[in-house]
Amino acid sequence: MYSYCTLFDSNYLTRGLAMYESLKHHSDNFHLYIFAFDDKSHVLLKKLDLKYCTVISLREFENEKLLAIKPSRTKGEYCWTCTPSTIKYTLEKYNLESCIYLDADLYFFSNPDVLIKEMNDKSVLITEHRYTPKYDQTKTSGKYCVQFMSFKNNDEGMKVLNWWVDACIDWCYARFENGKFGDQKYLDDWMTRFECVHELQNLGGGVAPWNVQQYDLSDENFKLVFYHFHNFKRLENNKVDLGSYKLNKSDFEILYKPYVRHLEKITQFLKTIDGENDYNGIVKNTPLQWKDPIRFALKKLKGEWNIFNKQYFLRED
Template identity: 55%
Template structure:
């Protein structure tokens, strides 16, 4: 049994449900603990009665320490503050031997079981950003990405997890300061600071906009296979991290044009995600009213970047993304 937790509010409902559906497709036995970060999100999830899911409200989850720091943090900063606490909550309240935190904008293309197998007897699993050189922000945002982080329910795992929670309670902001950034830079020295921390070597665990330029992708039967250009090493894509995915209008979605991509990545990675988001939103129209779209100057800035700076190639990608 694989145990996961995630957190999101109503703005991320369709993305969170897309992640859950992809897990359901590729995992035979799993349980997902969803921390609903506002009342609308909680009520929608409760009504859906999703299989293999436990929905936890903010009133159940928040403790005195979290409530103490909450007023001084933005919405995003508070979510980052809480990531470690959601894992600890699951370990403390449910009889599980491990828990993996998932960002709600992940989408699985194959089972993550191989990542849990890879960590072996270690107690903590972390995944690198693997930045492409031109996008490398590791000095500011961290070597490792808080996207897929596993903790076993043992002394080693709890030692790291409780240290991380306490650090995030003390400081967790969306700025680089004194070697810290959000909840993420804290992970940089874990392999040296703690025993039992394993860094995943599987390239398929953490394909993302900031590293996909290093790979070519192809479909092999039901799998999406990546090939690392530098080594010619092949690997199944386990999950893609849809960071910077833009909801432009209720019917129009786009990857941010900041990161370079090609036609194959659009068709094999982005298009299935868009189709799943559209299917979810069609089945549950109420979700659309809770999600945020570009408006005002943000909308015109996006169009300028998209069509003026990127030109015809970007128009081609957008057409591929949305055509039936």
């Protein structure tokens, strides 16, 4: 059985549940440890009593070191800071052989076991951004993406993980500084710093808005494992923001239409349980055309202005 962990708060809850349900759809041999990063998400997740999940509250998870630096980090920075610590907690608390970390905004289209098996005798698995050249942010955001990572609970795996835990507690901020950025650029030299790290080769793992331009998802020979719905937002007035990368028609049909529909299904279900709250993290519309009209015009010309009415994805064909 594969053990996974993830973290999210109430603003990411529908996305986290969509990720879990997509994983359940393609794999029945797993257990997911969810770190609920606020009381609102913890209460609801416990109420849902998900079959293949263990829900962990901040009060259970946080230690003295994390609590000491928490006031110095923003909410997002603190989540990044905690990422390696959640993996370490899961491995040690539940005495697991290994643990795979998942970002809450991943969505599975096939069984991820093919990615995990690729590790063979290595103890750590990391995934590249594989940026499309025009979107290359390697210098500032890193070569690798903290999205799908596996650590074995052995001496080699724990050596890497403990190094990362300490590094993130020492410095983890949402800015590029002295070769560092968040929890992510620490991974840049792991292939040379440590001998036990494997770089994922399967192109179906790690497809994301910054690299999807390189792939033909409609090609039956391309096996998509997961897509990273980076920067997906629910906006006011029933709009969705897909981010500022160029997407084509097949991306909308294969990726975003089923995802938006799934999120809507989860949203409607949650309303039957807790109609008082919304778990989509709806943000205010801040149209780029008003803030930066020149940049907006350029993005629109390039097909990189991706705000749509939600009904565009929900309507029947």
